[in-house]
Amino acid sequence: MKQFPPIKLRIAMALYEVIWWLLLPFALLYLRRRGRKDPLYAQHLGERFGRYGSALTHPVWVHAVSLGEMRSATPLIRALLDRGETVLTTHFTPAGRREAEREFASEIAQGKVRSIWVPLELGFAYRRFIRHFAPKYGLVMEIEVWPRMIIACRKLGTPLFMCNAQYPQKSFDKDTQGLGLRAALMGGFAGGFVKSADQRDRFAAAGMDNIHITGELRFEQPIPQAHLIAAQEVQQELVDGRPSFTLTSVVEGEDPIYIDMIRNTPDAFFVYVPRAPERFDEVAQMLGDAGISFARRSDILDDQLKLKSAAPACNVLLGDSMGEMYFYLSLADRAIVGGGFVTKGAHNVIEPIALRKPVIVGPHIWTIAYPAQEAIAAGVCHNVQTPAELLGAVQHPVEVTDQQITQFYQDHAGSVTKTLDAIERSV
DSSP: OOOSHHHHHHHHHHHHHHHHHHHHHHHHHHHHHHHHHHHHGGGGGGGGTTTTTSSSSSEEEEEEEEOOHHHHHHHHHHHHHHTTOEEEEEEHHHHHHHHHHHHHHHHHTTTEEEEOOOOOOHHHHHHHHHHHHSSEEEEOOOOOOOOHHHHHHHTTTTOOEEEEEEEOOOHHHHHHHHHOOOHHGGGGGSEESSSSSSHHHEEEEEHOOOEEOOGGGGGOOOOHHHHHHHHHHHHHHTTOOOOOEEEEEEEETTHHHHHHHHHTTSSEEEEEEEEEEGGHHHHHHHHHHHOOOOEHHHHBBBBTBBBSOOOOOSSSOOOOOOOOOOHHHHOOSSEEEEETTTTOOOOOOOHHHHHOEEEEEEEOOOGGGHHHHHHHHTTSSOOOOSHHHHHHHSSSSSOOOOOHHHHHHHTTTTHHHHHHHHHHOOO
């Protein structure tokens, strides 16, 4: 077994620990300020320092930092519970923690699942965490690289695996330049369960061993049927037979492109869903300034997603809520996935494909290379390069059949079984 951590990483970690102690007051101030908008940020503060009440007995630990990671972990957690495991989930954001508590409410009540904050990046906090829960092993969803987490698990004998992992080319190139400290941390994992062969090769080049190709867990995440039913009940009144598109996870910097597209497509209906809740009011202001008729979900729909009164005449429904993406997607013929027109990269294309909705995405897909490249090759995802191409794709959509999408989805299923098999071979 290779020495871990290497000397350069040991030296860097000593400095890292000092920096964290110096910045700790600012981290606490950050949580307090975020707590003004969402009180959950400032609650259960002891968990951030490794202080807990009763413990589960040797649980499987799943680290899902936020909402998306938690949703991708859900089918795997279900399978683990079916095998008789207990599961501990850790999160950094309220969205991830709330999703875990909502999805596994009955299992939490039965003592089979527990959801807590992940410790802050302090050595003593992780030592407390690991000694308190003694996890059988840990699964870090997607690509979360926290040095203290990795080193503490390695030192205390808790196998830690990346799960549903991807290593985008841009991140890999950046991590392997200079001292390559972040890449060196990959050698501290007990292994990785990765999405594709390209991801395997990058993780291996960074120093990770014991890598298994297991596919994408999001292909098996549960679809809330209540959202589909609710969309079906209001679709005629809102959409009124017009061509319809849902813009998902729109991020700051690309709004002018999408708003211009909407203004130039007056006969279509759009659902506009910003990525972050703090942007809801900002986007509403931009839509109003552009002279676009719109209605906010919070104004016209109740908690059960039913119309409060007659549907207003509008071209845009502003999705100012969290956790209702399947409802928004079900209202549309096609999805336009946000993030693709900024260099930070596009977001998940799997949710619309799961509902058999063709996808349009902008030029920057490095963050979702798998499965976006495969979806493009299969003809179920249209990768546009410019705002003009986007407008053309909306005004004259490329035909995509249900059979194309169904076949693509079936070709990429089975990740839960593959991951469970890989865990059995690795732990």
